[in-house]
Amino acid sequence: MKTFRLNVIPGDGIGVDVIREGRRVLDRIAEVSGGISFQYHELPWSCEYYLKHGKMMPADGMAILRDCDAILLGAVGFPGVPDHISLRQLLLPIRVEFDQYVNMRPVKMLPGLNSPLKNETMDFVCIRENSEGEYCGKGEWKNHGQADEMVMQHSIFTRKGTERILRYAFEYAKKNGKNHLLSATKSNALNYSMVFWDQIYDEVRQDYPDMTSAKMHVDALAGYFIMHPDRLQVVVASNLFGDILTDLGSAMLGSIGISPSGNINPARKYPSMFEPIHGSAPDIAGKGIANPMGTFWAISMMLEHLDCKEEADQIMTAMQHVLREGKAVTQDIGGKASTTEMTDAILAVL
Amino acid sequence: MKTFRLNVIPGDGIGVDVIREGRRVLDRIAEVSGGISFQYHELPWSCEYYLKHGKMMPADGMAILRDCDAILLGAVGFPGVPDHISLRQLLLPIRVEFDQYVNMRPVKMLPGLNSPLKNETMDFVCIRENSEGEYCGKGEWKNHGQADEMVMQHSIFTRKGTERILRYAFEYAKKNGKNHLLSATKSNALNYSMVFWDQIYDEVRQDYPDMTSAKMHVDALAGYFIMHPDRLQVVVASNLFGDILTDLGSAMLGSIGISPSGNINPARKYPSMFEPIHGSAPDIAGKGIANPMGTFWAISMMLEHLDCKEEADQIMTAMQHVLREGKAVTQDIGGKASTTEMTDAILAVL
Ligand SMILES: CC(C)[C@H](C(=O)O)[C@@H](O)C(=O)O
Numbered sequence: 001m002k003t004f005r006l007n008v009i010p011g012d013g014i015g016v017d018v019i020r021e022g023r024r025v026l027d028r029i030a031e032v033s034g035g036i037s038f039q040y041h042e043l044p045w046s047c048e049y050y051l052k053h054g055k056m057m058p059a060d061g062m063a064i065l066r067d068c069d070a071i072l073l074g075a076v077g078f079p080g081v082p083d084h085i086s087l088r089q090l091l092l093p094i095r096v097e098f099d100q101y102v103n104m105r106p107v108k109m110l111p112g113l114n115s116p117l118k119n120e121t122m123d124f125v126c127i128r129e130n131s132e133g134e135y136c137g138k139g140e141w142k143n144h145g146q147a148d149e150m151v152m153q154h155s156i157f158t159r160k161g162t163e164r165i166l167r168y169a170f171e172y173a174k175k176n177g178k179n180h181l182l183s184a185t186k187s188n189a190l191n192y193s194m195v196f197w198d199q200i201y202d203e204v205r206q207d208y209p210d211m212t213s214a215k216m217h218v219d220a221l222a223g224y225f226i227m228h229p230d231r232l233q234v235v236v237a238s239n240l241f242g243d244i245l246t247d248l249g250s251a252m253l254g255s256i257g258i259s260p261s262g263n264i265n266p267a268r269k270y271p272s273m274f275e276p277i278h279g280s281a282p283d284i285a286g287k288g289i290a291n292p293m294g295t296f297w298a299i300s301m302m303l304e305h306l307d308c309k310e311e312a313d314q315i316m317t318a319m320q321h322v323l324r325e326g327k328a329v330t331q332d333i334g335g336k337a338s339t340t341e342m343t344d345a346i347l348a349v350l
Numbered sequence: 351m352k353t354f355r356l357n358v359i360p361g362d363g364i365g366v367d368v369i370r371e372g373r374r375v376l377d378r379i380a381e382v383s384g385g386i387s388f389q390y391h392e393l394p395w396s397c398e399y400y401l402k403h404g405k406m407m408p409a410d411g412m413a414i415l416r417d418c419d420a421i422l423l424g425a426v427g428f429p430g431v432p433d434h435i436s437l438r439q440l441l442l443p444i445r446v447e448f449d450q451y452v453n454m455r456p457v458k459m460l461p462g463l464n465s466p467l468k469n470e471t472m473d474f475v476c477i478r479e480n481s482e483g484e485y486c487g488k489g490e491w492k493n494h495g496q497a498d499e500m501v502m503q504h505s506i507f508t509r510k511g512t513e514r515i516l517r518y519a520f521e522y523a524k525k526n527g528k529n530h531l532l533s534a535t536k537s538n539a540l541n542y543s544m545v546f547w548d549q550i551y552d553e554v555r556q557d558y559p560d561m562t563s564a565k566m567h568v569d570a571l572a573g574y575f576i577m578h579p580d581r582l583q584v585v586v587a588s589n590l591f592g593d594i595l596t597d598l599g600s601a602m603l604g605s606i607g608i609s610p611s612g613n614i615n616p617a618r619k620y621p622s623m624f625e626p627i628h629g630s631a632p633d634i635a636g637k638g639i640a641n642p643m644g645t646f647w648a649i650s651m652m653l654e655h656l657d658c659k660e661e662a663d664q665i666m667t668a669m670q671h672v673l674r675e676g677k678a679v680t681q682d683i684g685g686k687a688s689t690t691e692m693t694d695a696i697l698a699v700l
């Protein structure tokens with residue numbers, strides 16, 4: 001019997017709703033598998049916590065968090081706490097602290113989904129840099145409130161950080177039998193960061209002579225996403241570009257509530273973190289209508305990361321079954337089911 | 351008789367092909383209108399020029415360029431000259447030098463176009479900041495070629511620059527009977543630039559109490575573009591975000607070859623510049639198959655800017671006629687016509 005220790009952060013808004021259901025799915029997986037079990041350590045870190053304690057997590061938060069096999073997160077952010085505080089004190093530092101420099105986001109059409117695109121053929125992966133770049137948080141704010149007020153936001157790209165994500169993407173493509181890779185750039189305007197990114201890309205691709213790869217400016221690439229979704233296989237992008245492209249990719253599946261996000265520390269020195277791609281959606285929080293699919297998909301990714309490939313596949317199969325039937329699905333994808341009813345349907349299949 | 355003096359920069363690749371046809375349309379407009387005429391001053395500034403002279407334009411280029419009523423540009427960039435040189439020495443400095451701080455990009459479904467989206471209802475305008483922000487071109491490059499090599503790219507947002515574009519967008523919405531405005535942000539991650547942007551947005555919107563407006567993170571907004579294109583009216587965004595969102599918007603019309611871009615100096619102290627949104631497309635340059643619609647639409651915007659509203663409308667009407675008939679359209683939008691044949695069809699209607 002293998003027991004996995006999970007740190008669970010439901011966070012804010014619908015994060016709480018979907019994580020509750022995620023735990024039910026995990027419990028059922030443990031039940032049916034026989035060979036594995038989960039031990040949860042639930043952490044109340046959230047905007048509510050912030051309003052009480054003046055910070056998003058305790059001072060020893062990272063140490064607590066580190067001690068586990070994986071982290072499962074719902075969503076962070078709620079009105080009353082500025083986003084740049086809630087996110088910059090919880091989600092973003094975890095990604096950096098645990099060197100989760102790969103953010104893996106699959107865009108795969110599942111049965112029963114209704115894409116806003118006419119061409120519904122898509123099955124690709126976005127690999128987003130997750131530890132530096134535009135998200136480094138450095139900058140300056142001058143002459144507050146004056147006529148000549150100005151701010152600077154810095155992006156920092158290191159050779160180490162850029163090379164490892166590009167290499168990871170090429171390796172991923174190779175291992176998964178994909179022979180086409182696109183690197184998002186904007187070197188025609190961003191004359192330092194993206195010229196550098198392209199240069200490292202040109203270096204790394206030398207090591208993959210069998211891979212067809214190309215760079216594409218992020219503006220053109222966003223257009224390419226919706227014009228030719230079926231041609232995409234592996235897309236690699238900086239932190240900000242990856243953020244934008246993956247939300248676009250998620251919307252291409254017909255709902256932002258479906259897609260998962262794996263924040264991976266490839267060296268496995270630190271825990272990786274899995275979350276649905278959607279936010280805390282304060283407007284529908286607690287109403288019991290949030291789509292839990294993004295969380296289930298994230299859990300499937302987590303199980304795969306924990307080398308439980310069979311259980312990971314079981315979840316995907318159950319999800320596909322429920323989606324195909326189309327009876328027990330939530331509003332955002334055209335149904336009437338509640339978050340709990342959709343989960344019930346998944347459990348019934350499992 | 352009013353004569354407009356136009357500085358024309360065909361530039362590179364298909365820029366040359368489409369500007370040639372653009373001039374034919376302008377000539378016909380002059381012919382049929384009776385009241386106006388155009389005097390062209392064609393400038394050979396391009397990558398070819400660069401390879402001969404080591405720069406994209408002569409030292410007194412800006413002075414030459416300034417002396418006109420408007421600038422018409424094809425496209426810039428060609429293999430052999432790095433993009434960050436060609437663009438940073440021609441297109442981008444013109445935008446800044448002539449204080450063309452508004453980049454206006456309509457996304458409007460025309461008859462006969464085939465959107466990749468199921469929902470083909472769209473008629474909105476993106477107003478992009480065009481003079482600063484992520485495009486300021488400042489940064490640092492350290493430890494070249496070493497293991498600890500790193501680059502910084504700075505974004506600079508001034509109060510003046512941010513306030514004027516937001517105000518322009520609100521004013522534009524008000525004047526054009528639109529009551530909904532979305533401001534693209536990413537303040538949950540970009541803790542200086544976008545927090546500042548949001549703050550100015552919150553200030554400016556106070557002056558427009560009748561306007562429904564909201565900010566939306568650019569990642570979510572990209573998804574919103576394809577999920578709810580019919581709900582968009584006016585979108586205002588920073589230089590980089592506007593760049594990405596407008597290419598996405600252009601692709602939503604079914605071809606990147608259709609959309610125009612107006613680089614506007616609202617004070618009319620300097621000339622404004624009009625261009626198709628597409629690039630120089632080296633792969634199809636000189637083949638005579640480029641879609642000239644983006645240029646015609648840009649010319650229509652230019653005429654409107656020059657207070658020739660009637661002539662501007664004539665061009666749009668002729669374009670819609672040819673698109674609706676669908677006979678004389680280029681490959682990218684499902685036809686077989688050459689660039690010249692498509693123009694011939696437009697001229698026949700005019
Ligand atoms: C909440 C926000 C800071 C975050 C990001 O931009 O990374 C989110 O959009 C995501 O993609 O996980």
Ligand SMILES: CC(C)[C@H](C(=O)O)[C@@H](O)C(=O)O
Binds near residue numbers: 188437441593611627
């Ligand atoms: C060519 C490039 C520098 C330019 C930009 O990014 O502004 C283009 O994409 C545009 O949108 O006009």
